[in-house]
Amino acid sequence: MQLIFFISLIATLGSLYFSEIRQYVPCEFCWYQRILMYPLVIISLVSIIRGDMGAKYYIRILSGIGLLLAVYHYGLQKLSFLGDNLAACTGVSCTVQYINWFGFITIPFLSFIAFTLIFILSFMIKRK
Numbered sequence: 001m002q003l004i005f006f007i008s009l010i011a012t013l014g015s016l017y018f019s020e021i022r023q024y025v026p027c028e029f030c031w032y033q034r035i036l037m038y039p040l041v042i043i044s045l046v047s048i049i050r051g052d053m054g055a056k057y058y059i060r061i062l063s064g065i066g067l068l069l070a071v072y073h074y075g076l077q078k079l080s081f082l083g084d085n086l087a088a089c090t091g092v093s094c095t096v097q098y099i100n101w102f103g104f105i106t107i108p109f110l111s112f113i114a115f116t117l118i119f120i121l122s123f124m125i126k127r128k
Helices: 002-021 028-050 053-078 080-084 107-122
Strands: none
Touching: 002 028, 002 107, 028 053, 028 107, 053 107
């Protein structure tokens, strides 16, 4: 559970870094991913403090949905047939790639990695 807390905290701080310090305006799908990631920090912290590992079910659901959303968002950025058929997002386009490290690492890819790790770790939590 501590690793889930750490990963979700890093992901949350990373998203705030990109939007508040680097001034990258989040698109609509980025906001949805944030909505799913931010509560994971609180849920995992409360679970650690209380010693209640039943929170793994909530974590599993939120991270599973976030994982699917991140895959779709990454597909919008990298697969032209998806991005071209996208209905206009409000505000910033969901196909914008503020970062593109090594030609494949974008913000939704980072989100996908975080959600995937959290999802897998949620299955490794043992009952006390």
